[in-house]
Amino acid sequence: MSSAPSPHGTPLDEANMKFWYSDGNIVVKVERTLFKLHRHRLASISIYFEKLFASDTQSSYYMTVDGCPIYHVPPGLTPTSFGNFMRVLDTPIALIKGFLSEHEAIELLHTANLLCCPSVSDFDKDALAKHWNEDTLPDTRSGTPRTYDDAVAVILLARKHSIPGVLxxxxxxxxxxxGFLAALSANPGAFKLPRAYVDRMxxxxxxxxxxxxxxxxRAPGTDEKGKSKCQKDYKLNCNRFEFDYKKQRLIGRCSGGSESRxxxxxxxxxxxxxxxxxxxxxxxxxxxEVRKEELDKVWCNECLEAWEREWMRARSEWWKALDGLLWL
Known part of the structure; x- marks a missing residue:
């Protein structure tokens, strides 16, 4: 950043050199940062700028920089948010490749809304949907899940801006x-969620x-009637298994009887x-996975892995069922 190159501008204003085009014909001021841009391009993608430029006259220019009139943005924008807006206009591939974080995507949607820019808004909704992809099940091995404050913010954002695929x-x-439902019951107004959404959840x-x-x-290694599949499979062939002295059972077989397990x-x-x-x-x-150490004392790996596979299939079915449960 460097000082704006015109004596007609405020000395404390700084030029954003990445978006300071030598052939630009207007200057956009965001807080204390100046952007030298092309009037026609902004007017073609932003209803806010289109109306702003259409309403001005030469006599309405109060200040200029490099001979270009200075225009102001609506309250609520920052140099960073406007810079990201311009970055998407210049290099949309950055958004496609996921260079924008979730926070930047939310901020960009707010910027596009203030500037009445449908093309960037639609583009950004797709980017935000990638962070809250409904087609991918929550990763069992991922770190700490998002907070409920994050989730509620996205729910309200999706409702306000009609963002598909994130709810x-x-x-x-x-x-x-x-703690979410307890907090919601204690102070439902704090979350600003529609009653219908609360009932669905x-x-x-x-x-x-x-x-x-x-x-x-249902315990691992048992059928629908609660009978041990492991014991049934191997009781006639016990002699072919080696003994695990550490676990005090035959290798490849659950220990103890069906009822005790x-x-x-x-x-x-x-x-x-x-x-x-x-x-x-x-x-x-x-x-x-969570109780592996305790379970490993009694069940063989094959039975535990089979139970885990059944849970994987079940969770996929539950995830699909959420569409109906949430009325989506």
């Missing part, structure tokens, strides 16, 4: 967060919890809290 993920990220949370509990109560499973799932932990976030909560 499902945003709804789920909110309702799966510890409550209903989805209850139904997902029911599906998870029903699924999670079911009781131990219920102890882990119910008494140790896995049932409710999973009900809060059934799409992301991998019980086998």
């Amino acid at each position: 499902k993920r945003a709804f789920y990220e909110a309702l799966s967060q510890p 409550h209903g989805a949370r209850v139904e997902l919890g029911r599906l998870w509990r029903e699924f999670a109560l 079911k009781l131990y499973w219920r102890e882990i799932v119910i008494a140790h809290g896995a049932l409710e932990d999973g009900a809060a976030d059934p799409i992301r909560y991998n019980l086998v």
